[in-house]
Amino acid sequence: MATVSIRDLEIEFGNLKVLRNLDLEIEQGEFIVLLGPSGCGKSTLLNAVAGLLDVSAGQIWIGGKNVTWEEPKDRGIGMVFQSYALYPRMTVTGNLSFGLQMAKTPKAEIEKRVARAAEILQIQPLLNRRPAELSGGQRQRVAIGRALVRDVDVFLFDEPLSNLDAKLRTELRVELKRLHQGLGSTMIYVTHDQIEALTLADRIAVMNGGVIQQLASPKEIYRRPLNRFVAGFVGSPSMNFIDGTLAIEEGRAAFALKDGTRIDLTGYEFDARPEHGRPATLGIRPEQIDLEKREAESSTLPVNLTLMEPMGADSLVWGDVAGTQFSVRIDGDAHVDTPSSVDAWFQPAQASVFDLATGARL
């Protein structure tokens, strides 16, 4: 178990700066998820922590030791890859014990550790098989086992579930969480899947363009996104964004749409004093909108509904607000007429307002 500390890290490939002045402090036993679209530098960061990439500037500390120039094997890390990367010509036992053999661990100790890892991951019946004879889920279990036997302090996961089908992904996700609870090791997990991020993480680092946009708990990321990118990337279906301007009248904040409609924002906690007339974007998640009942501190919003998408437990209703595409999530049993124009309600305290130009939360 160890802390991981990334200080002022910079990585460039040729002239392309993939990571810039990146700082990240990870506590002992924490489960950190690096979340972002492809090409945002999250895998690059993970490879740098593993020691598989040379850094251009900055330092990496693991367990209070500066490992910036250390070989991967000396960093106390284990890594699990998206493509499993099992050694094809070795049996499962061979795969699990390869690292220990490299470290010249005594034979009896190797057997003990392989048996323990196999028990934790429930792969005992597979020990004499080759990777080609395993299913995707079994392969990934063996890949996790390879890190497990080495008693590493930090686990690195590079999109480990992306190659699995949806059902297996959900199962292994739960297993990973259980594993983390049982071992208490520090884990860094790269994914572009926000559900994985929200379910697994103690803290999520949302990345874009080589920069960490927000580092916070899943709840915080979901409830109070720091900027428009985070707001739009996390959440499915994505948050609704409506452009307009802020209007302050008699000390009450409101949001003016392009067509002049005023939406009351009383109850929204501004980070700074709002200015009248500032161009802004109002963000409301589809599930934060009600079509039927009106709560005490709700505001109203005129919506044109055009299309309904039933998804089982709930339904998604598509339409527009003042010409901007808009979606509302309603109960699966509820029904709305389309097309129709109705009033929708939301609680301003749950919504987000961003600066139109910078995208930062207001």
Place this chain on the structure above:
Amino acid sequence: MLQATSRATAANAVEPSGPRPRSVTAGRVGLYVFLAFAALFFLLPMYVMIVTSLKTMGEIRIGNIFSLPTEATIEPWIQAWNSACTGLNCGGIKVGFWNSVRILIPSVILSIFIGALTGYALSLWRVRGANLLFAVLLLGAFLPYQVFIYPLVRIYSTIGIYGTMTGIVVTHIIFGLPLMTLLFRNYYASLPIELFKAARVDGGGFFQIFFRLMLPMSTPIVIVACILQVTGIWNDFLFGVIFAGRENLPMTVQLNNIVNSTQGEKLYNVNMAATILTALVPLVVYFISGRWFVRGIAAGAVKG
């Protein structure tokens, strides 16, 4: 619409269902006839060689080179193997055969091993200037061999390996290296890079990863390399005649000496038998591994 449908039905007569019936077109027939003739044409010299090698000299003098032997004899084959003369030596072509084998085995093993190692280093370890190094190596593959011969002779005689077994083996290794490196570099570059990363995280060093992980995965490309090197080195004449020395002349050189040494009558049957014997090794390699052979040629094409 209706008209179109009825016309289609009339043309087919049968409702399409199940596997589509195969039709033999005139083009197909023509193609097979052409291929058959082409095969016969290329097999003709082989036929003449085999037939001639089984005839007595008396029968050969009659001159019907396409006719089958009236009384087949394997005497020319025995003579070619055991007692054909090159100048004053009459030991047959078997001396050259064993020389070729002695040259072949270390040359093939070492050139493949070194090629695999350099290919592995160039593709997976980010060696500084790896691309430049590789380009220089490839250039070596495209320069004509003749350019290197004189300098090599000088170098070998200075370090004392000119005209020795070591000399000829080293020559084959050097000239095999560009192609072998290319082959293995491309093969290793096509493997998932995560495999290599995982091995590094597991603590494997340069040679440990090579021997424990990469080499066991290289079977297909090793077979291809073997085919290329065995046929290439066995068929070599130039290096053998220059670098091997009088004691180690390979089979190809000896065959040339047998065929070209004129003492009275030319023994066509013996010459034919000796030629077939010499060509036998690449031929066997080709017949055993036809599929791999084609892949070897394809793998030689530059990719990546």
